[in-house]
Amino acid sequence: MEALKILVVDDEARMRKLVKDFLSVKGFSVIEAANGEEAVDIFFEQKDIVLIILDVMMPKVDGWETCKTIRQYSQVPIIMLTARGEERDELQGFELGVDEYITKPFSPKILAARVDAILRRSKAVTSDDLEVGGICMDRAAHQVTIDGKNIDLSYKEFELLAYFLENQGIALSREKILNHVWNYDYFGDARTIDTHVKKLRSKMGDKGDYIKTIWGMGYKFEVKE
The missing domain is CATH 3.40.50.2300 (Response regulator)
Structure with missing residues (x-):
C-alpha cells in the first residue's frame, strides 16, 4: 500500500x-x-x-x-x-x-x-473496529462493550460515541458534532448534543469521564493515562 x-x-x-x-x-x-x-x-x-x-x-x-x-x-x-x-x-x-x-x-x-x-x-484510514481505553466498538455488528460488558446504546448514542473514539484528543465544536453525527440537514437545537452526551456518559459509567466538556465550544474525548 x-x-x-x-x-x-x-x-x-x-x-x-x-x-x-x-x-x-x-x-x-x-x-x-x-x-x-x-x-x-x-x-x-x-x-x-x-x-x-x-x-x-x-x-x-x-x-x-x-x-x-x-x-x-x-x-x-x-x-x-x-x-x-x-x-x-x-x-x-x-x-x-x-x-x-x-x-x-x-x-x-x-x-x-x-x-x-x-x-x-476523513476515511483515508479506515477500520470497522475501534478500541480505546477499555471501550471496544464493532461498527459492523453495531455493538459496544466496556471492560468486556455489553452496553445498550441508541443509534445516535452509538454514532456519537464512534465520532468521539475516532477523534480522541481533538476538540470538537457542537457545530462539528451536529454536522457529522446528525448531518447537515439537521435544523434542531445544538442542546440536543448535550442531552445525548449526558445519557451516553451515564451508560458508560466511570468511562463517561473520558468525555470532557469544553465550555463555550463543545467536547473532547480524552482517555486518562
Missing part, C-alpha cells in the same frame, strides 16, 4: 525536520514547504495530499491566508501548528475550517496521534 502523503508547512527548517522525521517513522510520506506561497503551489501540483500541517506565522503568505486559499477549493484536513495559544486564535482557526489546532511546543507523539485520528475520520 502506498504511503499517505502529508504536507508540512513551516518557515523553520528545524521544525519541519522534527515533524517529518517522526511522521516518516510512522509510515507517512512527508513533503515540506517553507512558506504559504510554496505550500499552495505544491498542494495544487500534487493531487494526492491527504493532510496539511500548517504553521501560522510565516513570511510572504501566513497560515491564515494559506488556509483560506486552500479552503476555497478543498476540504483536505488541516492541522494548524503555532506558538500562539490564545482562545481567539483557536476560534479563528476553527472558523476557517481548521480540523485541529496545536500549540508549540508540542509532543510529536500527540501530533502523530491526532494526525491518525483526523485521517480515520
Whole structure:
C-alpha cells in the first residue's frame, strides 16, 4: 500500500525536520514547504495530499491566508501548528475550517496521534473496529462493550460515541458534532448534543469521564493515562 502523503508547512527548517522525521517513522510520506506561497503551489501540483500541517506565522503568505486559499477549493484536513495559544486564535482557526489546532511546543507523539485520528475520520484510514481505553466498538455488528460488558446504546448514542473514539484528543465544536453525527440537514437545537452526551456518559459509567466538556465550544474525548 502506498504511503499517505502529508504536507508540512513551516518557515523553520528545524521544525519541519522534527515533524517529518517522526511522521516518516510512522509510515507517512512527508513533503515540506517553507512558506504559504510554496505550500499552495505544491498542494495544487500534487493531487494526492491527504493532510496539511500548517504553521501560522510565516513570511510572504501566513497560515491564515494559506488556509483560506486552500479552503476555497478543498476540504483536505488541516492541522494548524503555532506558538500562539490564545482562545481567539483557536476560534479563528476553527472558523476557517481548521480540523485541529496545536500549540508549540508540542509532543510529536500527540501530533502523530491526532494526525491518525483526523485521517480515520476523513476515511483515508479506515477500520470497522475501534478500541480505546477499555471501550471496544464493532461498527459492523453495531455493538459496544466496556471492560468486556455489553452496553445498550441508541443509534445516535452509538454514532456519537464512534465520532468521539475516532477523534480522541481533538476538540470538537457542537457545530462539528451536529454536522457529522446528525448531518447537515439537521435544523434542531445544538442542546440536543448535550442531552445525548449526558445519557451516553451515564451508560458508560466511570468511562463517561473520558468525555470532557469544553465550555463555550463543545467536547473532547480524552482517555486518562
